[in-house]
Every structure is written in structure tokens, then in C-alpha cells.
Amino acid sequence: MHGKSRSAHLYNLHSVSIVCALRAERKRQKGITEEMAIYHLSMKIISRKNGYSAVASAAYRSGSVIPDDRTGLTHDYTRKRGVDDAVILTPANAPSWCGDRSVLWNAVEKAEQRRNSQLAREIELAIPREISREAARETVLAFVRENFVSRGMIADVAFHHMDRTNPHAHIMLTTRAVGETGFAGKVRDWNDRALAETWRASWADHANRALANAGYLEEIDHRSYERQDWRKRPAFTSERLPVRWKNGGWKQNAVSRTV
Template identity: 35%
Template sequence: MAIYHLSAKPPIRRADGRCATAAAAYRAGCAIVDERTGTRHDYRRRHGVVCARLHLPGGAELTDRAAFWNALEHHHRRKDAVLAREVVIGLPAELAEVDRARVANTFAMAISARYGVAVDCAIHLPSGRGDDRNHHAHLLISACHVDGTGALGSKALLLDPIHCRKARVGDSVSWLRPAWERAVNDALAEVGSRARIDHRSHAVRGIHRRPTIHNGIGPGAPQRRYRNEMNRQRNIECEQIDQSIRRLRTLKNKLLQRQAEIDARCARLGGKRLAASGSPSRAMKPSSRSASKAGKVRP
């Protein structure tokens, strides 16, 4: 079953001690030397990176990843600058590897064209200790505008949720979520799969079920095991509540059906009594006493 997943991660912010060069090197599985700090970020031994492509507006691609992200680091001079933003998308296991790469890169190009930014799309295989269906892609998005040649420009305001809230316009996630749904469903339809995904919540879709929390599998760190256990307990409670609600809803429907049967029976009995009391032979024929009274005239 195809599962919808699109999550906007915390931005790559210099004030948090992060840098765009390290983020790009880790996600693409390559080595980048940060020219601003002199730090070498080498992740060439990282396994599971299927492919990584750096998209620009207009459909162009950059092959020199290190040069671009170093230029972006120099472009942002503030010590609290937001350098890049990240979106993680889940790729359906129903698609073949070539189809997953195509839909992910097409979506990255759509983001680049809509917001005028660079998008570094890195497709990863599932973790060896996790769910073997967890194909996903990391989209590292520049926080500033980029033209078709890779030249950097002003801040991409529509990617900033604070600006969108102040300007009272929809933020990027409100466009990304339904756009990713359409992209995946179109790809599934092209390969003949009947699976579909939906970005809407249970409440909007009319599903009367409490949402659960995604629970990872595999050993993981102690903190992850504790979090997974807490999530597992919450999911069990949600399922118990849903079962109770389903039982109460079934009982309510039975009671309503029984009430309808009783009302219908009462209506039939009332009709019979009315017909019996309102028959012409008894209602129209006057009694002898009433006739004699009618013939007397008071002086």
C-alpha cells in the first residue's frame, strides 16, 4: 500500500552551527571542502545514495556541487543566516527504481521553477536496519533565488513561513503537499498500479479514526527505542478508543433501526384504530335517542 509522506525539516541555519556544504555532502554522499571555514566534509563512504542531481530554474543542472554550495555560503554573510531548506519525500515501493528517480527529480524541477531556487535532489535507499520499502529523497533547497546559470540573488520570500504568515499568503508547504500527491498518483497510474496516496487528514477525508504516530523499526539508539515504545503505547490507546467508538456507533445504529421499526408499527396500529372508529356505518347512522331529541321543539 502506497503511503503519503512529505515533511519539511528545520532549515539549515548558521546560528545552529550548521552549514549548507555539510548538508549537501551528507545527502549526496560526496566530499565538499567548506571554503569559508576550511572544514572538509567527506561522506563518500556513505552507503545508500542512489543518485543526486542539482537542479536550476529553466531545467538546467549543475555538476559542480561543491562550487555552488560554497558560493551560497559566501553569499550569505549574516551569522544567523538561513542557508537552505530541506524537504523529505517518501517514494512508493510500487514504482521501479527508474520511475522513483523520475518522479523525484521531476518534482524537484517543479519546485525550482515555481520558486526560482536551486534544488539538490538526493535519492536514498531504505536503511539496512529499517523497513526495506522506505525509499525516500532529500530535497535541499537554496534559501535565495538562483537563475538558470547558478548566479545567486535575493532571499526567496515565499519559502519563508514567517513572511508568508505576515503577508497572509499560503506558505510553500500548502503547495508542496498536494503537488507531491498529484505527482505520485500520476506516476502510479502510468505504470498501471491501483495504489493511490492522499495528503489530506482523516478528518477532511471523513475517516473516523484517530491518527497514529509513525513508529520506526530496527534497534536504533536508546533514545529512539524509548520514543518508539511511547509511540507504540499511544497507538495502542488510539486503536482501543477507535474500537470503542466503532462498537458504540454500531449499537447506536441498531437502536435507531429498532426505534424506526417501533415507530412504523405504532403508525400501522394507529391507522387501524382510526379506520375502525371512523367507519361510515357507525359514524353516519344517528341513534334513535338523538333522532327523537332532534324532533322536539322547545316552546
């Protein structure tokens, strides 16, 4: 190999090595690993006003086929990939028909007569990929029972991509109290913002217990950075480290690191 070509080759190797080393060191100093769990929980209302259907939404999330009695359409998502499991959880006083996905969501549609009706609430949450599939399933279901089913909601829980890098769950929740003959009035207390904050904190607690049981020390936090203790966040300083090869020597640039 010619001298110039060899220098260029060494430059490329050293550049890649140094950049990778710097990135790894920064992550180490910040306490970040490639496998670190992240927090995500979002809430939304499935509304007819926005063109949504509770029946279609349930079929899509569960990867099943459900006929819509109101529209006459059949929603078939049996070929949808990434749906690993779907289960319905009901309160103790709910009639048996609530456990049938087709009957349940058609009953929800029937109970809502307005064009702008709110049909269901949906919770979408990220599942830490550090925990096993079985532990993840039980953690999510325990969270759902504690926070939603215990309050009288019916929950349709779908698990997606459990063996991939983005395991998550979709939780569709009813918005009305239920009786033997069907749905009664809306439960306005379920719309309380303080309750939403309780749910967010509860998922962090459930997920952190699962992480601890799996042997992981890191925890997820439902709060924004602004609400967390800023003293726990790493401070930044400037340090001169070699980052590239030039004219037979290392060219030093200022880079940030955590302390």
C-alpha cells in the first residue's frame, strides 16, 4: 500500500474508532445504554367526529374481523402483522357479552347516537424491551386492572411487536358504565386530568417494578425533564479530545462531555 493511501486508510480507521469511542463514553457518563428503557404513554379519544369507528379501531388493533352493525361494513384485519395477543378485561359486575369483542364494540356504537360522539378512550404505551414477553404481558394487564377495570371500565388490550425493538400495547377503554342490558350514562369522572396523571405515574411504577425484577437498575420516569430534579441531570463542560488525523498527527477539537 502506498504511503498516501496507507495514511488515508489509517485516517478512516482512526476516525471511526475515535467517534465510536467518544459516543460510547458520553453515553456511559450519562448513564445511557443501548438497552435503556424509555417512557411513553399517550392518551386520545376515539371520536366519530374525526371519522373513527370503535368497531374498526378494535378490529385493527386486535388483528381480527368484526362486522359493523351500524354501517354494514366488515372490518377485516386478520392479515395485519405485528399483533401478538389481544385480550378483553371486564369488571366483576359486567355481563358475559362484554367479553365478546364484536358484541362489545357494536354495543358501544349503538349507545352513541350523535355524529360527534366520543366512542372510546385509547391508551398507548411503550413496553420496556428489557423484560420478557411473559413479564411484559402480566405487567400491562396488572396496570390495566388496577387503573381502569377497577373503576368500571371495560378494557380491550392489544399487544404489538413483542419480539421486536418497539414492543407496545394499545388499550381501548369504554366511556360509559355498563349494565346487564347495555351501556348507561357517561362517567365524567374518568375525564379528570388529575386521574390521567395518576395513570401515567402508575405505568412508570409498574414498568419499574418489572425492570427491577428482571435485574435492571435504571428506571423510567413519567415526568417531563422540567418537572424532574434538574440536579440529577448531567452538567456539561468542554474538553479537548483528539477526533481526527491530519498532517501526521491528531487534530484536537473541543467536545462536550458530562461530569
